[in-house]
Amino acid sequence: MKICIVTTPIRPIPTQFPPMGSMFIIQSLREEGHVVDFFHIDYHRYTHNEILDYFKKNKYDAVGISAVVSTAYAYTKYISEIIYNSNPDCIIFLGGGLAASANVLLEKTKVKYCVIGDGELIAKNLIRSIEQKKTSDLDILNIKGITFKNSKGEIIFTGYDKPLTAENLLLPDYTILEEDGSIDHYIVEQAVHRFHPDREQDTKTKSAFVITSKGCVARCTFCHRFEKGYRVMPVQKIINYMLFLRKKYGVNFIYVGDENFGSYKDSTKELVALMGKHGFKWSAAGVRAHTVDLEMLKFWKKNGCESILYGIESGSERMLRVMEKKIKRISNLNAIKATYEAGLPTIIQYVIGMPGETDETIEESYNFLLETMKYYPDNFRQQYDFVTSINYAQALPGTPLYEYAREHGYIGKSTEDEEEYLINISDKDAYSVEHFINYTKQPLLKVYSWRHLIKWKIWREHAKHNLKINLGKFTILVGLISILLKKIFPFQYKTKLEKILHKYRFTRKQKKDAFINFGNKVRATEGLRLLFPWNKFTYPFLCLIIAYHESKSLKWTFKLIFEHLIWSFGKRPELKDLPSISLRKIVNINDKDQTLELRKGR
Numbered sequence: 001m002k003i004c005i006v007t008t009p010i011r012p013i014p015t016q017f018p019p020m021g022s023m024f025i026i027q028s029l030r031e032e033g034h035v036v037d038f039f040h041i042d043y044h045r046y047t048h049n050e051i052l053d054y055f056k057k058n059k060y061d062a063v064g065i066s067a068v069v070s071t072a073y074a075y076t077k078y079i080s081e082i083i084y085n086s087n088p089d090c091i092i093f094l095g096g097g098l099a100a101s102a103n104v105l106l107e108k109t110k111v112k113y114c115v116i117g118d119g120e121l122i123a124k125n126l127i128r129s130i131e132q133k134k135t136s137d138l139d140i141l142n143i144k145g146i147t148f149k150n151s152k153g154e155i156i157f158t159g160y161d162k163p164l165t166a167e168n169l170l171l172p173d174y175t176i177l178e179e180d181g182s183i184d185h186y187i188v189e190q191a192v193h194r195f196h197p198d199r200e201q202d203t204k205t206k207s208a209f210v211i212t213s214k215g216c217v218a219r220c221t222f223c224h225r226f227e228k229g230y231r232v233m234p235v236q237k238i239i240n241y242m243l244f245l246r247k248k249y250g251v252n253f254i255y256v257g258d259e260n261f262g263s264y265k266d267s268t269k270e271l272v273a274l275m276g277k278h279g280f281k282w283s284a285a286g287v288r289a290h291t292v293d294l295e296m297l298k299f300w301k302k303n304g305c306e307s308i309l310y311g312i313e314s315g316s317e318r319m320l321r322v323m324e325k326k327i328k329r330i331s332n333l334n335a336i337k338a339t340y341e342a343g344l345p346t347i348i349q350y351v352i353g354m355p356g357e358t359d360e361t362i363e364e365s366y367n368f369l370l371e372t373m374k375y376y377p378d379n380f381r382q383q384y385d386f387v388t389s390i391n392y393a394q395a396l397p398g399t400p401l402y403e404y405a406r407e408h409g410y411i412g413k414s415t416e417d418e419e420e421y422l423i424n425i426s427d428k429d430a431y432s433v434e435h436f437i438n439y440t441k442q443p444l445l446k447v448y449s450w451r452h453l454i455k456w457k458i459w460r461e462h463a464k465h466n467l468k469i470n471l472g473k474f475t476i477l478v479g480l481i482s483i484l485l486k487k488i489f490p491f492q493y494k495t496k497l498e499k500i501l502h503k504y505r506f507t508r509k510q511k512k513d514a515f516i517n518f519g520n521k522v523r524a525t526e527g528l529r530l531l532f533p534w535n536k537f538t539y540p541f542l543c544l545i546i547a548y549h550e551s552k553s554l555k556w557t558f559k560l561i562f563e564h565l566i567w568s569f570g571k572r573p574e575l576k577d578l579p580s581i582s583l584r585k586i587v588n589i590n591d592k593d594q595t596l597e598l599r600k601g602r
Helices: 020-031 048-057 070-086 097-108 119-131 137-141 175-180 235-249 265-277 294-302 317-322 329-341 359-375 400-407 415-424 444-465 473-485 496-505 524-531 539-550 554-569 596-600
Strands: 002-007 035-039 062-066 091-095 113-115 146-149 155-157 206-210 213-215 230-232 251-256 281-287 305-310 349-352 389-392
Touching: 002 020, 020 035, 020 062, 020 119, 020 175, 035 175, 048 070, 062 070, 062 119, 070 091, 070 097, 070 415, 091 097, 091 119, 097 113, 097 146, 097 155, 097 415, 097 596, 113 119, 137 155, 206 235, 235 251, 235 265, 265 294, 294 305, 294 329, 305 329, 317 359, 329 359, 349 359, 349 444, 359 444, 389 444, 444 524, 444 539, 444 554, 473 496, 473 524, 496 524, 539 554
Parallel strands: 002 035, 002 062, 062 091, 091 113, 206 251, 251 281, 281 305, 349 389
Antiparallel strands: 113 146, 146 155, 213 230
């Protein structure tokens, strides 16, 4: 069969994480002897006319859409209609996180089959059945991992297939990206590593992402996945692949793309020792905080590790329970401390705004940052920004958070309502607040202020203790006025405030290579942060700024402010009956059709 695998745009600009799901399906289908093309829209960002021309020119028997995240719904609907209109006989199937919304996809788009689980196995079985013209209800029912509409118009889920074993997990074939012309985006010269902003750029070392496992040991209530279980590839298979990447592409730096790196301690230790033996430098972006200790982290550091990331998510015990993180605040604190003592940099990442979040839990999260400031990476301490990542919770289909939103009326229960929600969150940046649903029983402007509150207060501490900025209020005010005037009347003179902020903004030797949240201008924000502490007296003024900053329009700005005023001076609803345990334990999923298993997720 002639088949095409299509990616959908995931972020405003393409990430450097390869489209591994698409690559695995292509590899799997090619092993069966099929002709499989790759139309990589996420990287190339083809225009509407280019996409039209492509599918008019190429008449495929089947097209698979890779929709990794649920924010791809609007684009998926758009691309499926183009494919169908170009060739109504083409079979369109879809895999990825968006398949959790199979009930909407099968009713509202031209997608015929949704793949639920390990796509490289299920897609192979589906295509084999289509090629043999075995597409009756009974035929498709015999393929595990498929959601489809039967001849009666009923949505049917055929049940989960057995997951691929660790030995059968694939490693990405980068020649697919060579054919596509995108290889240089994914295997790149190792620029200044983002966790080492003090280093010179290394143009000789190349880097690549490698996954060593599949699945996750956790069940976070905001995170969606289909796979059950956690599987780690054989160590020798992984190290042989790394050596292959070095030989073919010159790769000497590995980004480990796992979600649970280190959970299997014996095999991890063996792999780390081999990476050290072969001289690889590496970074792991998905480590469970409760699995590490100081001895282990020192061993990693000795064998080439340069940074690690944890899913800390919150500094509040209550919110950790709501998220079902299955870890205590003290364990997270100990992991951050051990990481620092091992000489490894990390940053704290939060998800805020879950049901149950309040001013008190936000203050607990700020206090956690404050407690860990003494473990803030040494090579960050002279950097302008205090580096952290704070995102608002997003309700993704197939998660307890999504079902909580449906149960409490934040998302409607009809197919039309769910589609409206999926369209509203489509093509939104994860850092944006546009996708956020306010579950907190508090004004949206107050909730929007929480991220600013944490960043505001922690930057003041950073300025005081790390940057050693000690300026009088008058000096700060003069500098702030100068910064604001330069937006209208550019002039060269720099005040004392501007000179100090400029000094820290441009301490890096490679100014063009920015870290997360690093910009290239001295901002008025930091002047305001130095001038005003965040307290009950400054809060109203700061909220006006936040309303303007976060709003979509002037009308929306006034709506945010008015809603907050009514809440502040009227009779406030009591903040009771807010979740304090895992959402999974309190959510009721009452759907009667076969999408029930998809709604439950893993």
